[in-house]
Amino acid sequence: MAAISCTLLVDDDDTTNFLNQKLLRRMGISDQVLVAVNGQQALDLLHQHCEQPASPTCPALILLDMKMPLMNGFEFLQAYAQRPERENPTVVIIMLTTSLNPNDITQMQGLPIAGYLTKPLTRDKVTQVLQDHFGQPVPAR
Numbered sequence: 001m002a003a004i005s006c007t008l009l010v011d012d013d014d015t016t017n018f019l020n021q022k023l024l025r026r027m028g029i030s031d032q033v034l035v036a037v038n039g040q041q042a043l044d045l046l047h048q049h050c051e052q053p054a055s056p057t058c059p060a061l062i063l064l065d066m067k068m069p070l071m072n073g074f075e076f077l078q079a080y081a082q083r084p085e086r087e088n089p090t091v092v093i094i095m096l097t098t099s100l101n102p103n104d105i106t107q108m109q110g111l112p113i114a115g116y117l118t119k120p121l122t123r124d125k126v127t128q129v130l131q132d133h134f135g136q137p138v139p140a141r
Contacts, residue, residue: 042064
């Protein structure tokens with residue numbers, strides 16, 4: 001049994017999504033990995049997979065890119081916060097960014113995120129997220 005039933009990756013870069021999926025699968029931290037290429041697609045996936053909040057395909061972890069076309073990470077968080085509470089799963093949202101712009105960092109403060117990580121995602125960063133937010137180490141693989 002994986003540490004997390006489902007993880008949602010939200011990033012507009014196909015290579016980043018491929019590498020992050022590979023990392024998460026290799027680490028065995030999630031039974032299922034869903035992928036969205038923008039915030040709107042992520043909202044659609046949440047609607048589809050979280051009608052029943054206890055569903056095993058409802059993400060417990062969302063790794064959210066900050067800058068994407070159509071709907072970026074900030075816009076996703078605003079839309080997510082406006083959804084009826086019963087439709088929002090209990091989820092840990094981690095913002096992923098390549099930005100070191102102080103304005104971006106400031107804008108993240110006060111958002112409904114558990115934290116942020118700089119790209120690229122690594123085994124150590126995933127392990128830290130599991131320890132900090134799910135109270136467990138990575139399963140041995």
